[in-house]
Structures are given as C-alpha cells and as structure tokens.
Amino acid sequence: MAQAIELIAAGDPVLLAIVALSLRVSGAALLVSTLLGIPVGAFLGLSRFAGRPFLVTLIYTGMGFPPVVVGLFVYLLLSRSGPLAQVESVLIPALFTPGAMVLAQSIIAFPLVAGFTMSAVMGVDPQLALQVQALGATRWQTALTTLVEARSGVLVSVIAGFGGVISEVGAVMLVGGNIDGKTRVLTTAIVLETRKGNFDLAIALGVILLALTFLANGIMLRLQGQDAH
Amino acid sequence: MTEPLYRLEGITKDYGERQILQIDSLTIRRREALALVGPSGAGKSTLLRLLNFLETPTNGRIQFQGVSFSADQPLPLPLRRRVTTVFQRPFLLNRSVSANVRYGLRLRGRRVETQAVEAALEQVGLLALAYQPARTLSGGEAQRVALARALVIQPDVLLLDEPTANLDPQNVALIENIVATLNERRGTTLILVTHNIFQARRLAGRAAFMLDGRIVELSDSAAFFNNPRDPRTAAFVRGEMVY
Numbered sequence: 362m363a364q365a366i367e368l369i370a371a372g373d374p375v376l377l378a379i380v381a382l383s384l385r386v387s388g389a390a391l392l393v394s395t396l397l398g399i400p401v402g403a404f405l406g407l408s409r410f411a412g413r414p415f416l417v418t419l420i421y422t423g424m425g426f427p428p429v430v431v432g433l434f435v436y437l438l439l440s441r442s443g444p445l446a447q448v449e450s451v452l453i454p455a456l457f458t459p460g461a462m463v464l465a466q467s468i469i470a471f472p473l474v475a476g477f478t479m480s481a482v483m484g485v486d487p488q489l490a491l492q493v494q495a496l497g498a499t500r501w502q503t504a505l506t507t508l509v510e511a512r513s514g515v516l517v518s519v520i521a522g523f524g525g526v527i528s529e530v531g532a533v534m535l536v537g538g539n540i541d542g543k544t545r546v547l548t549t550a551i552v553l554e555t556r557k558g559n560f561d562l563a564i565a566l567g568v569i570l571l572a573l574t575f576l577a578n579g580i581m582l583r584l585q586g587q588d589a590h
Numbered sequence: 591m592t593e594p595l596y597r598l599e600g601i602t603k604d605y606g607e608r609q610i611l612q613i614d615s616l617t618i619r620r621r622e623a624l625a626l627v628g629p630s631g632a633g634k635s636t637l638l639r640l641l642n643f644l645e646t647p648t649n650g651r652i653q654f655q656g657v658s659f660s661a662d663q664p665l666p667l668p669l670r671r672r673v674t675t676v677f678q679r680p681f682l683l684n685r686s687v688s689a690n691v692r693y694g695l696r697l698r699g700r701r702v703e704t705q706a707v708e709a710a711l712e713q714v715g716l717l718a719l720a721y722q723p724a725r726t727l728s729g730g731e732a733q734r735v736a737l738a739r740a741l742v743i744q745p746d747v748l749l750l751d752e753p754t755a756n757l758d759p760q761n762v763a764l765i766e767n768i769v770a771t772l773n774e775r776r777g778t779t780l781i782l783v784t785h786n787i788f789q790a791r792r793l794a795g796r797a798a799f800m801l802d803g804r805i806v807e808l809s810d811s812a813a814f815f816n817n818p819r820d821p822r823t824a825a826f827v828r829g830e831m832v833y
Contacts, residue, residue, distance in 0.1 A: 492681040495642050495749075496694040496739065497671035510684055 368565040376562070380569055383546040386459050387527045390466030394474045394522050399515060401471075402478025403508050420479065423472025428465075429531025435465040436535050457538040462546070465532040470522035477521050481514020482507055520581040527573060547573075595620040595747065595779055596641060600650035603636055603803075610636050611803040613650075620746075623773045623780040625794035625811075627787065627826065633803035634783040638749045641781060643670045655746075671698060674745045678752040680736035682724035687716060687735050690724045694743040710738040713768060730761035737765060741772070747779045748772065754789065766793060787827060791815050799823040 368376060405417060438445050439456045454460025485507050493506050508515065530548035537544035539553060547570045554563035596618040603611035611633040618624055618641075626634045639645045640652060643665050651660040655672070659665040674694070682690050691707045711717045714734035719727065724735060733753060740748055750769065754762040770793055772778045784790050790797050791811060798808040799822070807814065807823040818824040 486681060488677070488679065488681045489683075491639075491644060492677065493693075493697075494644055495675040495677070497667075497674065497697050497743070499667065499697075502697055506683070 366565070366568075368561060369569065373565075376565060376569075378542065379545055379547055379550050379566065382459065382544075383527065383548075383570075384573075386462045386533070386546055387466060387523065389463045390470055390526050391519065391523050393463065393467040394470035395519055397467075398471050398474025398518065398522065399478050399508070402475040402515075402518065403482050403504060405475070406479040406482030407504055407507060417479070420472050420476045424476045426469070426472070427531070428469050428525075428529040429535065431468050432465050432532030432535035435461060435468065435532065439464075439536065456536060457540060457544060459537070459544060461536040462533045462544060465536045466526040466529070469529060469532060470526045473525050474518045474522040477518030478508075478511075478515050481511035481518065484514060485510050516581055516584055520577055523577050524574060527577075528570065593620055594618065594653075595655065597653040598640075598650065599653075601640065601647045601652065602649040603633075603640065603645070604648045609803060611640070611647075613637070613803075613805060616798075616805065616808070618779065618781065621773070621777040621779055622796060623770075623782065623794045625782045625784060625790035625797040626800055627784060627790050627797060628800035628806075629826075630785075632800040634800050635751055636803075637800070638675060638751050638781065638783055641747070642673050642675045642749055644675075671743070672746040673749065674740045674743060674747075675749040675751060676733070676736050676740050676753045678755050680732045682727070682732055682735055684725055685723075686721050687711070687724050687727070688720040690735055691738045691742050694739055698743070706742055710742040711735075713741060714738045715764065730757050733757060733761065733765065737768060741768075744776075745778065747781065750780065750782045750784075752783055752785065755785070762789075769793065787815070787829070799826055 402420075405413060405420065436456065437443050439454070439461055440446065445453050454464055489507060489510060490503050493503050498506060528548065530552060533539075533544070533546055534549050534552070537546070537549065539545050539549040545553070547566050551563050551566045551570070554560070554566065594617045596616070598613050598616040601611060601613040601616075602609060626637065628634055636645070640647055643652075643654075643659055646659075646661045646664075648661065651658050651663070653659070654665060655669060657665060657669055683693060685693075688707055688711070691710055695703075695706070708717055708720070711720055714737055716731060716734055716738065719731065724732070727735065737753070748769065753769075754765050757765070766789065769780055769782075773780045773793075780793065782790065782793055794811050796808065797811050797814040799806045799814075799818075799820070801822060807818060807820045809819070814823070815827055818827055
C-alpha cells in the first residue's frame with residue numbers, strides 16, 4: 362500500500378496517462394448519455410402515449426444490463442464483418458480505439474441517466490404543472506420548470522451514469538482491447554496488473570478509481586446540499 | 591353597464607363518463623368581483639380551471655375579451671397570460687421567495703424589474719424574506735408569496751381558489767384586504783371560489799351558488815345573501831347542509 366501511495370505521489374507518467382484516458386473516455390460517454398438521456402427521461406416522465414410502457418420497460422432493462430453484453434453488442438457492430446464496418450462516418454469509431462470505448466460506455470450510461478431522470482421528473486408534485494401554467498407557462502416552459510424542480514434527482518442520474526461507466530471493465534476490455542498507451546483505462550489496467558502480479562500498481566490504480574468515485578459522490582452531495590438552501 | 595369580459599355558452603365538462611359541469615350561459619363583467627359558492631364537488635374549481643384556460647370545455651365555448659376558446663380553438667398565449675390563479679395550496683418552486691415572485695415575469699420574457707418584485711413582496715408584507723428559500727415558509731407566508739407572484743404580473747383577471755382556507759385570521763384579513771384593493775383601485779376582475787359565506791359577502795359584488803355542476807342562482811351580493819330566490823341557495827346561505 363505504501364508503494365502504491367508513493368507511485369501516486371511521484372506522479373508516475375504511465376499512471377497519469379491511464380487516469381487521463383479513463384477520465385476522457387468516461388467523461389465523453391457521460392456527456393453523450395447526459396445530452397441524450399436527460400431529454401429522453403424528461404419526455405418519458407412528462408408525457409403519456411401508446412408506446413410509453415414499452416419504452417419505459419426498455420429503459421429499466423437497460424439500467425440493469427450487464428456491461429459485458431453491451432461490449433459484445435458494440436464489438437459485433439463494429440467488427441470487420443459487422444453491419445457498421447463498411448459505413449464511413451465520424452460517428453462510427455473503429456474497434457480497439459477510445460472512440461469504441463466511448464460508444465460502449467454511452468450505451469451503458471444512457472439508460473441510467475434516462476431512467477433516473479424519468480423517476481425524478483415523475484416525482485415532482487403534479488400540482489406544479491397546473492400552477493406554472495396558471496402563471497402563463499407554455500408546454501415547453503412547464504417541462505423545463507419541472508426538470509429544474511427535479512434537479513436533485515437529475516443530478517443523481519448523471520452521477521449514477523458516471524459511476525456506471527468509470528467502474529465498468531467488461532465492455533471497455535472487449536471493444537478497447539486494453540492496448541498499452543492507447544486504450545488502457547483504470548479498470549482494465551487493474552485487471553492486467555493484478556494478473557501480472559504488480560499489486561502495487563494495481564492497488565495504486567484501485568485507490569485512484571475509488572478516489573474518483575468518492576469525489577464524484579462528494580460533488581453530488583455538495584450540489585444537493587446547495588439545492589436544499 | 592360594464593362590458594363583458596367572459597361569455598360562456600353551452601359549456602359542459604366531462605371526465606370520462608361523468609359530467610362535472612354544465613353551464614348554459616354565464617357572463618362575467620370586467621372589473622367585477624364574483625364569488626362562486628357551493629358544496630364540495632359542485633364544479634367550482636373546474637369552472638376556475640376553464641376560466642384560466644388550463645382545461646378545455648368538452649362542449650361549448652368561452653369568449654374572453656371577445657376571443658373564442660373551445661376544445662378545438664386554443665386561446666392565443668398573450669391573452670391566456672392576462673389571467674392567473676392563486677390556488678388553495680400554494681405550490682412554490684424550490685427557489686428563493688424572490689425567484690418565485692420573478693417567475694411569471696421571466697416566463698413572459700420581460701426584463702425583471704427588481705423594484706416590481708420588491709413592491710409585490712412589500713404589498714404582502716414579506717420583503718424581509720425575499721432571499722429566504724421559499725420552502726421554509728409557513729402556510730400563511732407561502733400563500734402570500736403565491737399572491738405576490740400573481741400580483742407582479744398585473745393580470746386582468748385574478749382567480750382565487752379557496753385562497754384563505756386553513757389560514758389564521760390575520761393572514762385571511764391581509765389577503766382579503768390586498769385582493770379587495772386590487773379590485774377597487776386597479777380594476778382587476780376577481781373570481782373567488784370559497785366555502786366561506788362571510789368572505790364571499792365581504793369581497794364579492796355578485797355571487798353564484800353552484801350545485802352538481804350547475805349555477806343554481808346568480809345575483810348581486812345584497813340580493814344573494816339577503817333575499818335568495820332559490821330555497822337551496824337560501825339554505826346554503828343560512829349555513830345548512832346542501833347536497
């Protein structure tokens with residue numbers, strides 16, 4: 362453990378590169394899933410239509426989906442014989458690149474963000490809509506106000522999404538390949554270093570991963586605390 | 591004769607199979623104070639929601655300032671925004687008192703004038719609490735913020751849905767005083783739903799007794815409270831149970 366702390370304190374460049382890539386990949390995935398998940402969650406929480414129960418079931422299923430299965434799905438999509446292999450677009454990344462990892466993690470985080478946002482929006486007192494419409498709000502303004510009122514829950518959805526992707530290993534291992542200096546992130550590096558018997562580095566990586574998760578939760582609590590005042 | 595503000599013709603409101611409201615004809619005059627009284631379930635609050643254009647009538651049409659509103663004809667937004675409601679249970683946003691009062695102005699895209707917000711809060715006696723979180727207020731204070739939020743947008747019509755139910759006499763007097771002044775000085779049309787006959791008598795120039803979704807009797811306050819024509823109105827005014 363002492364050696365692990367030394368590694369962190371010394372600012373080991375390999376360690377820093379792994380942390381930076383982890384934050385870049387999970388941060389990008391979180392951004393994508395937040396931009397898509399919050400509007401979808403808000404829409405599902407605020408509207409009633411024929412196919413809604415089916416979509417809600419899909420979202421809830423996605424919230425409990427094993428990341429490794431998502432990894433397999435993305436792997437098959439992007440592999441040389443997959444349906445997207447021949448399509449050339451900046452939106453379709455190649456396998457064993459950070460882009461593929463972002464895609465897989467976005468798919469993992471999206472239902473978490475959408476599902477928790479939906480629950481948060483549904484938890485807002487229905488009287489709110491009537492009250493703000495009585496004050497002259499349009500449908501869009503009503504939806505936006507409801508989302509702002511549900512901000513604590515929406516924030517939880519983002520943190521849940523971050524927690525879901527920063528700590529997942531199966532999907533990034535499959536679609537990233539854990540390539541040194543290219544697609545190696547905290548979780549895949551921990552697996553590798555443990556297998557190699559480099560427990561100091563593995564523990565150092567584990568401590569950093571825990572610290573990041575702790576920090577994310579700390580930020581969430583702080584923001585929620587501010588919200589209460 | 592004051593010009594009509596609302597004209598309701600052949601209005602019905604159904605929820606599923608159940609008809610909640612049936613009003614053949616009703617005219618509400620500009621600048622008047624009208625009280626709607628009657629037992630629970632009489633359709634008073636439903637009528638207020640229609641008058642605030644929060645729901646559409648199942649049949650019939652409402653004319654507001656000469657413009658029609660019906661199930662297939664929404665009212666233009668600027669006109670809809672001339673009306674607002676203070677509900678029995680004030681729902682305050684999870685923001686400061688001041689932000690709650692500003693809310694209606696922001697919806698309208700108006701530059702928020704701090705002076706106007708402060709004046710509204712001063713009027714309800716809550717200027718000192720402007721930057722308090724709204725959800726820490728007492729029931730009476732919250733209702734006064736709800737009233738300030740309505741006042742600041744300067745509506746042509748203020749709908750009040752049992753605004754002083756469950757409040758202490760001091761808050762009741764303060765709110766009654768503000769809305770009466772608003773009606774007298776600014777000419778804001780008041781439509782008040784209340785179970786409190788004495789409040790209706792104090793505030794309204796006209797009163798309507800509603801029962802089973804219909805208006806049983808509508809007349810000037812003096813006649814309504816002193817010489818009601820319908821025996822059910824008379825019983826209600828005497829404080830007897832009417833179903």
